[in-house]
Amino acid sequence: MNFAATKELEAEVDELITHYPVKRAASLMVLHAIQEQFGWISQEAVQWTAKKLELQPINVFEILTFYPMLRQEPMGKYQIKVCRTLSCALGGAYELREHFCKKFGLDAHKHGAQTTPDGKFTVEFVECLASCGTAPVMMVNDDFYEGVSHAKADEIVGECQ
């Protein structure tokens, strides 16, 4: 197991576990804590979590594979999440994602999150970001952008250094 948890992470996880009546209930929060620190959750991290929570790795792996926002591989430095739920879909979300794909040389026909070879950008569709009146909307990491035209998109990407 080559996953090394820092002392801080270990302390955070130990504290998280105390929030719940059974250790297993802390699974999701522990995975969040790991992703917060490493940006993704490796198989070794799953094994570490399972050991921490006195579970089998498959129990944790089930959760990890259920949620697309829990990452099973490293993502780009800037994660562009384009909303594709109804209003945004009508408002040009598909064209917006295609624009990003073209810009970064990614395959627009491929499903799921895609990362540029230099590891700088990840582009993916997400479901509703709760701003249907200002479609299309998207997020770059934790920042939210509304009414994203292609020109605005280029501008946002330009600021990502």
Next chain:
Amino acid sequence: MSTAATTETKPAPTAIEKIKVKVDGREIEVPRLIADWSGKLTPTTMIQACELAKTEVPHYCYHPKLPVVGNCRMCLVEYGMPALGPDRKPVLNSDGTPKIAKMPRPAISCATPISPGMEIYTTTPAVKQMREGVLESLLINHPLDCPICDQAGECKLQEYSVDYGQSASRFVETKVHKPKAVDLGPRIMLDAERCILCTRCIRFTKDIAGDDALGIINRGSYNTIATFPGMPFDNNYTLNTVDICPVGALTSKDFRFKMRVWFLKETKSVCTSCATGCNVLIGSREDKIQRYTPRENDAVNGPWMCDAGRLNYKWIGRDDRLKDVLVRGQKTTWTAALNEISDKLKKSQAGSVAIVASARQTNEELWLISKLKSKLGAISDSVARVGESDKLLVSADKNPNTNGARLTGICFSEIGTSLPQIANGIASGKIKTLIVFGEDVTKHGIGADLLGKLDNLIVSDILPNATTKLAHYILPGCAHAEKRGSFTNTKGRVQKFMKAVEAPGDARAEWEFLHDLVFNVTGQDGFVTIEGLFNAMAADVSAFNGLTWATLGDTGVTVKI
């Protein structure tokens, strides 16, 4: 494993209250509590009441020996309860019977307890529609590759499709294709798109085998049974998941694509890999064994068996089986060889004969050998086989019939203690004739040099070994699958097994030629059939007194050991 699976599950004699329910209009009395998968008494469910009423309720995820999860929805039924008035008293019909209020919604019968006066309806149009609907949705992403599916012929999807399926699919969208031929472990191959996610395999391996190795990964239509990457599904009970998989998703690598199951002849037998004696069905076709599957016996193995025992059948069909009766290397007939052996034994001096029998032989054979032993004043013993045991079914004693050898007087309670005495007897020249059944004595302290000193080395075995090479007389014997007989397991369960396949060449069931030999030497006769032989033995051996071949039934009888 739960205690229920390895001990008698007849409910404790403490009276369990009975309650009356109606299944499709027929009133039956059922116990209020029934042992669940773990043997614990729990409230009787509707599906159990229906089973007691001999009414079939189709189901996938429910299994009587596994925890209930209620996820397949196939066992939905309608039901009604006695109506209560505003005064909380039963409302009566004009004829004085309680008025039944039909519940507006159905319930899954596997997880809904019964209550007094409940009426269960399994044949209403609504129930039929629900079954059709559940089946249709289960088949949405199912590949319908029945022609090449190993489960075909014993598949619950096929069976219920006959009852509730539709001849044409209404599904016009694209099916989700999940992975085929996923290597789950050394003995299990998963076809993910055939899986209906009933979770029987997950519950079995977690709760019965105690190895929480399987889970459901991904989401929605992409849900797939999986192990954690790099952790193969590899405990000694994995193949049971193939048995309980209601569809063709989990397949046995050993049996996969080998045989259409409807060509198999199934013979009731007993596993010989250890002293537990799990009940099995031998699936064979044209004298070739294709597979073992466990046969339910709550007094021994429940519905399970271990992988090692299940796959331990290939030696029976080996090419180097002993097939010929040989006298000093020359092929001869059974009559000639047995006559010659009988003459030599009759002329032998008391105490000059020793017998090494095998605790892999049947009760009947060991008893016949004990008759020879007492007539000849011979010393006898057998060979112990000790291995690893586990908490479920595997016994440390790898002989299937150690208790039979003890009860028939072939060996003492500690098996193999007389072997040095036999070796010394041969060395000193006192023992001139050695009879060996199914054991390679060169590995147990009677080496080739000692065997070379014997006047007569009479050996019956199935496969060649160092002892058979030195034998003056070779009497080719039968595997248990090639004959009938009985074993006494580690707990004293006497269990009979039937003949599945023919023995190769001139090989003959040991009890048959032992009968001839015993008749020639002792004059004792009267048991030319296995039934007669067993009954004669049962009358003679005190532990077996009162037993008959017929009363053993399919699941055996426990005797005091």
